[in-house]
Amino acid sequence: MSKKILVVDDEKLIVKGIRFSLEQEGMEVDCAYDGEEALEYARRCEYDLVLLDVMLPKLDGFQVCQQIREFSDMPIVMLTAKSEDMDKILGLEYGADDYITKPFNILEVKARIKAIMRRTAKRKEEPAGSPVLVKGNMKIDCEGRRVFIGEREINLTAKEFDVLELLAMNPNKVYSRENLLNLIYEHYTENNPVEKNTVAGKAAKAKEKELEEWLCGLDGMDRLVDDYVGDKIPLWEKIMDRQGTVCCAWEKTAFEEGLKVRIRLMMEVYSL
Numbered sequence: 001m002s003k004k005i006l007v008v009d010d011e012k013l014i015v016k017g018i019r020f021s022l023e024q025e026g027m028e029v030d031c032a033y034d035g036e037e038a039l040e041y042a043r044r045c046e047y048d049l050v051l052l053d054v055m056l057p058k059l060d061g062f063q064v065c066q067q068i069r070e071f072s073d074m075p076i077v078m079l080t081a082k083s084e085d086m087d088k089i090l091g092l093e094y095g096a097d098d099y100i101t102k103p104f105n106i107l108e109v110k111a112r113i114k115a116i117m118r119r120t121a122k123r124k125e126e127p128a129g130s131p132v133l134v135k136g137n138m139k140i141d142c143e144g145r146r147v148f149i150g151e152r153e154i155n156l157t158a159k160e161f162d163v164l165e166l167l168a169m170n171p172n173k174v175y176s177r178e179n180l181l182n183l184i185y186e187h188y189t190e191n192n193p194v195e196k197n198t199v200a201g202k203a204a205k206a207k208e209k210e211l212e213e214w215l216c217g218l219d220g221m222d223r224l225v226d227d228y229v230g231d232k233i234p235l236w237e238k239i240m241d242r243q244g245t246v247c248c249a250w251e252k253t254a255f256e257e258g259l260k261v262r263i264r265l266m267m268e269v270y271s272l
Contacts, residue, residue, distance in 0.1 A: 003117060004028045004045065008038040008064070009053040009079060018051065021106045022113075035059025042068050048117055051109070054080040054091070062094050069095035073145070075116045075158075079104075097158045133168045140168055212236070 005022055009015050010033050019029045030045070032038040034057040042050065042064075050068065054061035065076050078091040078099040091099050097116055100109060133140040139148045145161050147154045156164065163180065216222075221236035 002026050002028050003048040004030070005113070006030050006032065006038065006041050006045075006047045006050045006052075008032045008035075008051065008056065008061070010034060010056055011053075017106065018109065021110065025110065033057075035061070035064045038064050039067055042072065042074070046072060047074050048120070049075045049077065049113055051077050051079060051113070052096070054078055062090055065091065065094045065096050075120055077112060077116065092157045092159060095157060133165075135168055140165060 003026075005027050007015050007018050007022075007029055008031075009018075012033065015031050015033070019031060022029050030041055030047075032041050036058045038050075038052065038056070039059070041047075052061045052064060056064065059067075061078055061080075065078065068074065068076065075097045076095065078088075078096045079102060080088075080091070080099060081102040088099050088101075098112055100112060131142055133142065137150050141147070142165060145158075147156055147161065147164065166180075167175070216236050218236070221234065223235045224232040225235050
């Protein structure tokens with residue numbers, strides 16, 4: 001049975017690109033363009049995942065996320081053009097399972113979606129009567145994903161519960177920060193948001209290497225230019241850096257066209 005995804009963003013071009021890419025993976029995709037429409041969809045259908053932009057008309061993404069959590073625990077990934085830590089924290093506090101900062105690579109989006117759906121599917125396959133962990137006066141209901149201190153229930157975000165459950169089920173074991181990130185965020189790697197050992201991650205690295213070799217072979221690309229902190233680097237390296245962070249690679253054509261435009265502009269700037 002194909003997975004159902006709800007994509008919510010008021011930028012129709014972004015929605016179209018994400019929808020195309022996810023449908024290529026065999027997923028069913030519904031689209032909403034404002035907060036109220038997103039809530040209507042979420043109430044009618046239990047999605048396998050909601051991809052939710054923060055900046056929306058009518059109701060913003062934080063409000064939508066908070067209201068969905070009142071009737072469903074379907075996974076939610078926030079999309080935001082803001083990189084401030086507070087926006088990320090707010091999203092997780094309102095019940096989001098993860099966040100992705102724009103501009104993003106569609107390979108990263110798909111990797112994160114698949115990682116979250118794997119964890120969700122694994123939890124659903126666990127037999128009824130999953131253990132209730134008791135630590136002093138704290139009780140952790142692993143099946144219901146609820147935590148109690150005495151008689152008082154403690155509200156935790158999805159990731160906070162994951163960390164608490166992991167530590168409670170592995171007493172006396174020490175985890176480094178990277179251990180926790182790798183276990184709780186399956187897509188995490190220190191320098192690359194796409195898993196290095198996934199097909200998507202390997203394909204992205206191969207494409208990057210191919211582009212780098214092609215650029216290095218063009219006339220004038222070894223010319224030294226200023227980078228963003230004033231150091232001298234080859235022109236091809238500066239172009240690769242910019243295309244990797246700016247280009248929204250919804251599909252191969254968009255990726256390559258974006259790169260061509262960027263190369264042309266850079267060559268005009270440096271009179272090549």
